[in-house]
Amino acid sequence: MWSEVKNVLSRMMSSLAFETWIEGTTATMEDDKVIIHCTNPLQKNWIQALYMPHIEQAIEKVYRKRMIIQLEAPHELSDEQFMRMWNYMIALEKQTWNLEARVTKVERQMEEIKKEVAQLQERTDFLERLLSAEEQPVSKTYIH
Numbered sequence: 396m397w398s399e400v401k402n403v404l405s406r407m408m409s410s411l412a413f414e415t416w417i418e419g420t421t422a423t424m425e426d427d428k429v430i431i432h433c434t435n436p437l438q439k440n441w442i443q444a445l446y447m448p449h450i451e452q453a454i455e456k457v458y459r460k461r462m463i464i465q466l467e468a469p470h471e472l473s474d475e476q477f478m479r480m481w482n483y484m485i486a487l488e489k490q491t492w493n494l495e496a497r498v499t500k501v502e503r504q505m506e507e508i509k510k511e512v513a514q515l516q517e518r519t520d521f522l523e524r525l526l527s528a529e530e531q532p533v534s535k536t537y538i539h
Contacts, residue, residue, distance in 0.1 A: 404453045437484075
């Protein structure tokens, strides 16, 4: 059933977020409780902080009832460790957004350049046709 929940989550989240934070999890069910097994404390804390509403919705959709959700991870982080990791991840995410914006801008510029190159090619072809037409021998007809 957890694979069904993950399938629902994969449609609710960006593919990058899903692959990074959810895909590697497993889960077990005890009565009305779903225990999600995270691979590390950072994953657990990140899911807890950002994705619990999505998980609650997905579980309710699959199981057709509200369930208690518990996250587990080996080697828990201290609050200080978690905050350092959180700040680091936020900084990385901002850098990623900036890079994506720059890539998008460059892609738009490349499209404009392609259009300009196509226009120049059309003009070049036209001029070449004109020049080749002028080089054709002109037949003259003389009337006597």
